Amino acid sequence: MKYPVQIRDIQGSKRLVLPILSRQPRSFGSFEAIIDTGSPRTILGASDSIKLSIPFAKYLSDKALSGFGKGNVPTKKIEKFKLLIRANGGTFKELFTDIVIPDVPSLRNGDNNTFNHALILPSLIGLDFLEINKLSLFIDLNNNLAFLEDSQPKT
Amino acid sequence: MTNQALAEDFRVLETGSSFISKNAKEFGVKYQKKFIAVFDSNLIAVDGNFEVILEKIKKKNIDPSVVLIEYIPSKDQIVLY
Numbered sequence: 447m448k449y450p451v452q453i454r455d456i457q458g459s460k461r462l463v464l465p466i467l468s469r470q471p472r473s474f475g476s477f478e479a480i481i482d483t484g485s486p487r488t489i490l491g492a493s494d495s496i497k498l499s500i501p502f503a504k505y506l507s508d509k510a511l512s513g514f515g516k517g518n519v520p521t522k523k524i525e526k527f528k529l530l531i532r533a534n535g536g537t538f539k540e541l542f543t544d545i546v547i548p549d550v551p552s553l554r555n556g557d558n559n560t561f562n563h564a565l566i567l568p569s570l571i572g573l574d575f576l577e578i579n580k581l582s583l584f585i586d587l588n589n590n591l592a593f594l595e596d597s598q599p600k601t
Numbered sequence: 602m603t604n605q606a607l608a609e610d611f612r613v614l615e616t617g618s619s620f621i622s623k624n625a626k627e628f629g630v631k632y633q634k635k636f637i638a639v640f641d642s643n644l645i646a647v648d649g650n651f652e653v654i655l656e657k658i659k660k661k662n663i664d665p666s667v668v669l670i671e672y673i674p675s676k677d678q679i680v681l682y
Contacts, residue, residue: 455626456625457629467611475664475666478618493672532615538607538611
């Protein structure tokens, strides 16, 4: 099955955007995530975490996030976060993925600039998402076509 | 939740997502360094402050969890993630 991915031009830079429904208990809602094959981990951005009312206190701290320009960002880990994506033709695919979230309560108590910077970072689909959920990624920017597809087992 | 309700949630999500993609160039000119909030095929709020845009969404009696909120970077920045 194929799951459409949008190719969005943001300020002259193309991005691969996947629309996702969260079906995580207490945090139902919708968000978009940028597919980032340079990221090893899947990250729910601070603004999406707040919007989805993630109960931060419930989750354990994880490794700090670096590489986002403003020092290290404290994080928490949610195991088996429940998501849905939709295939062409309307079929839903249920996914369970470990995700990293910025530790928003800690960020709020810290430096204001760091918190504001965390808020502008989008949610990212990392390589772990593709591997765990057995999805392959097809991109043809020249024909404005991108999609995820269920991986075929090796024969 | 029924499949019909899920299909409607996806319709709203995918319509909003397509709306942002189609209007990305215009938003990039008009709303640099601001958050935009899109619900279905409507731009419902714009603000430079995330907490303020959440309040604006709530004042419209819309649940923020079903609204797409995106930050529009400045035209002179190359953002890598």
